[in-house]
Amino acid sequence: MKWVCGFANANGGVIYIGKDDNGNVVDVPDYKKLMDDIPNKIKNAMGITAEVNLHEEAGKHFIEIITPPYSVPISVRGRYYYRSGSTKQELTGATLNEFLLKKSGKTWDDVIEQRVTFDDIDEKAVKTFLAASENAGRLPENNQGLTIPELFEKLRLTENGQLKRAAIIFFGKDPGKFYPSIYVKLGGLERVTQTSYFRKWKKVI
DSSP states (O other): OHHHHHHHHTTOEEEEESBOTTSOBOOOTTHHHHHHHHHHHHHHHHSOOOEEEEEEETTEEEEEEEEOOOSSOOEETTEEEEEETTEEEEEOHHHHHHHHHHHTTOOGGGSBOTTOOGGGBOHHHHHHHHHHHHHTTOSOGGGTTOOHHHHHHHTTOEETTEEBHHHHHHHBSOHHHHOTTOEEEETTEEEESOHHHHHHHHHHO
16 A cells, blocks of 8 residues: 555556566466455545456466556555555654645745744835836836735745745844754855845845
């Protein structure tokens, strides 16, 4: 079940029962029972379906389990597995969070940050951004004169009035307060999220 889960969360794959590591058929004596049990166990454990086929070669039987990739995260008893190379890895911690975000169509910076408000936004940094954008001709006229909440909505830095992580990374008074170990890459440059660095970023932006 873990291997099927790993394939479903990755790019899909095929599992053979009744073959050795060299691909030689070694037979499956209880193939009839397995042909009934495997599809049911996969469905009951993960709520997905896999193609289970019975093959015969020189009087010996082997089973082929074809697992398609799934666009939603799949788990076995609350645990998530992922096929990477020739290994099956259990996803935990930050790796699991990133996996779930990716499956939901979001990136880390697109997530709402519940801990912050517009009081955590540096108005001076926003004004610097607006001035630089206007001078570069990158600010549409209909975006001029907007309030910060209105501007952030236009820039997709908020969702239902709540700030996303990207808003804090680029315009927060103290991004390191919320994300002490994060770093940002932009235009081939790299800066750690220290206040002095972010002042430089804001000037560049």
